[in-house]
Amino acid sequence: MSLLVAERSWLTDPEAAAGAVNELKNHILVPHANQIPVIESEARFKAVAAGRRFGKTKISASILIDKMLERPNSIGWWVAPEYKNVKRGYMEIVAQIPPSLLAKPAPPSTSQNLILHFKNGSVIEFYSAANADAMAGAAVDYVVFDEAGLVGSGDAWNQLIRPTLMDRKGGALFISTPRGKNWFWEICMRGLSKHVGDRDWAYWHYTSLDNPTIPDIEKEVEESRRIMPEMFFRQEIMAEFISAAASIFNLEHPDAVLNGIAEPNGQTVFMGVDLAQKEDFTVITASRAGDRVPVYHDRFNSLRWADQRERIRMAIRELEDRGAEDVRVGVDATGVGSAVVEEMENEGMNIEKIKFTNQWKESAVGVLARDLQNGDAHILRDQIDEFEHYEYKITPSGNYKFESSVGHDDEVSAKLIENFMHHQLGNAEFKVIPTGEPEAAVKDTGLPTKLTTGDDADPLRDRLNNPAAWGGASGRSGRGFR
Template sequence: MMTAQKKRITIPYRPEPLWKMTIHPALESHRFSVIVAHRRFGKTVGTVNHLIKKCVQNHRRSPMYAYVAPFRNQAKLIAWNYLKYYTHVIPGVRINESDLFIEFPSRYQGAQGGRIYIIGADHPDNLRGTYWDGAILDEYAQIKAELWDEVVRPSLADRNGWCIFIGTPKGQNQFYEIYQKARREPDWYCCMYRADESGVFAPGGRLGPKELDDMKRDMSEEGIRQELYCDFTASAFNILITIDMVTAACKKVYQKADILGAPRILGVDVARFGNDSCAITRRQGLVAYKPKVFHAISNMDFAARLIQEINDFRPDAVFVDSGRGEGVIDRCRQLGYEVTEVSFGGKALEPAHYVNKRAEMWDAMRKWMQAGGSLPDMPELKTELVTPEYSFDAANRMKLEPKEKIKERIGKSPDVADSLALTFSYPVYPVVPKEAVHGSGATCNTDYNPF
């Protein structure tokens, strides 16, 4: 009896030596990976073919994979044609142009075959409510950080799915954070390839040295540093608080004796819009504690949580954002708790130097970090701290990028960082240490995990 021979199918992908010898093997052996690379490195082609390979080799029922870019139209423009081209030689592949997915023939009777979806992060609901065997997050610097934390990461749990973050630096943001995380975590893979080391622009390379020279001639110095040499700080000249400051502050460790006598302060930011957060931050001297964040909470409920914080922490001052916090402030005062309302747009204590109170508070927070302030290792806080840009008005007074513009740019308001900034609203002078009255041990529990 003769058996039919299986037909060998060759996908028209020829990986460059660096991908073949180094990157692809690393992606195969790591669940989570971060690739930082210059423009024209071939990130999309390489990772799309990794998706295809993993989907074809997956023998589970109905595998699901996703390629995610910041916007759907961008995702379609960048990856869709590549996906169709590299799979067109596979018999039985079905292309869905409206929903942007490729479906492979099923190995199981009555079940759908493996699918690879092209998805925009501007439509996050397309990623919710299902499992994913693997995902690519392209240009992660332009994707809301919450997409990974709240949507993608949980959806990978069912199948022990993997994820690859790819992109070129665009300042110090969540892409920088995930790159630093990958560098620290032994079970993550990370790599960075600059234009002068990848081989793409080398003699005999895919683009060659002349193209690199031409690109450099046509680009700004900042663009060259960022797009070709993967410098995360290239566009950070007008960032008030740099990621290096934040990273250093997260490494600071103090004993309780170091902050005895320093005033205890609460900063309270109240949500402005439906998807914003309420946040409470404790600070004593050079130590800031992990903020408590509340989502979708009413003013009355939040006031109750704030009162509980006041009772627990016994602060010497409570500064509450008055922008949307009127109800919280009124309720606290009604119950006999003393709080100070702070208007972000109000007059600064030093009006000759700052346009408003918000700029003054944030700059005071920056100076506190430089003086040795200690931060909790909280990704959301760190990302928000390095987000606002600053400039100067005609009178040479510092002003910060408006919160509305920040929200438009990154998809959320920096509520958590604002709660810490509020602890610098007004001077609060040292008092008699409560520890001297009530007694305590000699160690300091700051509720955070330094690097």
């Protein structure tokens, strides 16, 4: 272990050596069984696709530190998609280095210039791939690319990083949770390829289950299977390279699709309205609070706002006549919708205004997909077609786009709003709060209010309970989702 010979005095002075052993114990990472093959492989280029919380950042930090100690005067780079991932890696590396090995104290993680100088002359520099131009042209010995799957293209690697490894025959470790078949997938496939040009490459695949250091990992993963939409589970936990586009809603649960509407039976009813814009339809859907069974559905294509408002009023009146205790209405209040909502409010209606942003949609689609898959939310048989054609697409940078492959998505949009109302105002399992709402908005939900940051202290479940963590770029703020 190169750490042991890093400080010469340890070899001659028994007291210094004893102190050093204690220091090492506090810092050095003992790899778990599934991290060992990655450490021991002598391949020059290593790619690891692994599920969330496998221990990717920890093992990469350990490997990079070891490389720096093995060869004095080495240069190491830690590269990650965005500053926040970089900072997380920096903190992990600092935690793993016994301070006595550093020539000067590690700068605070907020420093503009994150750099670590070892006493043996080695240096680790930290870069964000989002700001690839900052990568100084040097002869680099080892590069770690953490969360490589979340970087839009291989340009930073091909054009800026790979050439720096030429002089000193440097190596690289790419480690990430997959995000579709993008450049990281291509890198991983080089590790599987038998082609002579790829013989420097090695590849490993691990799921979140392969981290034996997380207590009760099987139970945690089972819980995630239950709460996550299947496609996110396969990607984030099982580390599968799922295809870049496919239908998102799984309607196989026997309770997912119902034949007709039921009566409100004295319950509160949550209504979602997607207003027609341009050539669209207006869709009004509603379901009762207790079991989310649909109690109302209407679809029409009048573009006159007055007609649309009148139909919403009629729907509320009808539901009240049929015994609804209360009807809570959610409307997409973005764009032209905001004027309609304002008029309805002027008429004395109590409307929940939904800001239908991309981020809101990403969260709401994930939650609805999960709820349908578990039979907790229900659609009507007539709506099947639109739900089956509702697709996700993974962009090269690992973001999601949700849209209909056939055109109309108004049924889905109305249902997203309705289902959101159940989570926000009803008794659905966890709260989805509108993007950008202050923390206080969830203070009395009885749910944890801590934001998900990816800290070690966060149990797996905390991350997975957070729909933001299923989809958006890793490390993106979890604000807005519960």
